[in-house]
Amino acid sequence: REKEQFRKLFIGGLSFETTEESLRSYYEQWGKLTDCVVMRDPASKRSRGFGFVTFSSMAEVDAAMAARPHTIDGRVVEPKRAVAREESGKPGAHVTVKKLFVGGIKEDTEEHHLRDYFEEYGKIDTIEIITDRQSGKKRGFGFVTFDDHDPVDKIV
Numbered sequence: 001r002e003k004e005q006f007r008k009l010f011i012g013g014l015s016f017e018t019t020e021e022s023l024r025s026y027y028e029q030w031g032k033l034t035d036c037v038v039m040r041d042p043a044s045k046r047s048r049g050f051g052f053v054t055f056s057s058m059a060e061v062d063a064a065m066a067a068r069p070h071t072i073d074g075r076v077v078e079p080k081r082a083v084a085r086e087e088s089g090k091p092g093a094h095v096t097v098k099k100l101f102v103g104g105i106k107e108d109t110e111e112h113h114l115r116d117y118f119e120e121y122g123k124i125d126t127i128e129i130i131t132d133r134q135s136g137k138k139r140g141f142g143f144v145t146f147d148d149h150d151p152v153d154k155i156v
Contacts, residue, residue, distance in 0.1 A: 007034070007061055008054045008082035014038065015073040016047045026072045027053045031060025052082060065150050081153045097152050098125070099145045105129060107138055118144050122151030 011023065024036040035054035038047050055061050061081065069076050102114065111127045118124060129142035146152060 001056075002058050004054060005082055006058050007056065008052055009061060009064065009079045010050065010052055010082045011070075011072075012050045012078040012080065013075060014047060014049050014051055014077055015075040016049065018047065018051075018073045018075075020051075022073055023051055023053060026070070027055075027064060030055070030064040030067065032056040062154075068150075081150070098147070098149050099143055100152050100155060101141065102144055103141045105138065105140050105142055107140075109138075114142065114144055118146075118151075118155075121146070121155055123147040 009027075014023070018038060020036050020038050023038060024033055027033060027036070032055065033053055034056050035052070038051040040047055055064070064070075065079065065081070068079065070079055071077070100118075105114075109129070111129060114127050114129070115124060118127075123146060124144060125147050126145045127142065130139045131137060132139055
C-alpha cells in the first residue's frame with residue numbers, strides 16, 4: 001500500500017455547510033476513501049473551511065485531480081496534494097508552483113527531449129534551457145513550466 005501522504009488531498013475553500021458526509025459522497029466518485037475529515041474549531045465545532053480526504057490509492061488521487069474544478073455544496077473548492085506533516089513546517093511547503101527547475105542537462109539535450117519526458121505529467125506551457133549569454137553554450141540546467149501546479153506537486 002502506498003504511503004498515506006501520497007493518497008491524501010487537502011481540500012481548501014469548503015463551504016461552512018459542507019459536512020464529512022457531503023465531502024465523502026463527492027470524492028467517492030473517484031474511488032474508495034479510507035478517511036475523510038472536515039476540520040472544525042474545537043470550541044465552537046464550526047467548520048474551519050478545509051478538510052482532508054484519503055483515497056485507497058494514488059491512482060484515485062490522480063483521477064480526482066484530473067477532474068478539477070471541483071464544486072461541493074455550491075462552492076468551487078481547492079484540492080491540493082497533501083504535504084507530509086514533517087515537511088509542512090518548512091518554508092514553501094504549501095506554495096503552489098508551476099515552474100520546475102531541471103538540473104544536470106547534458107550538452108546534446110534539446111527542448112523536445114525535455115518535452116517528451118515531462119509531458120506525461122501534464123500540459124506544458126514553456127520549456128527553457130539556459131545558455132551562457134556570451135558564448136551561447138548550454139549551462140546544464142533549465143526550467144519546465146506547466147499550465148497547472150498539480151504536475152509539479154506530483155513530480156516533486
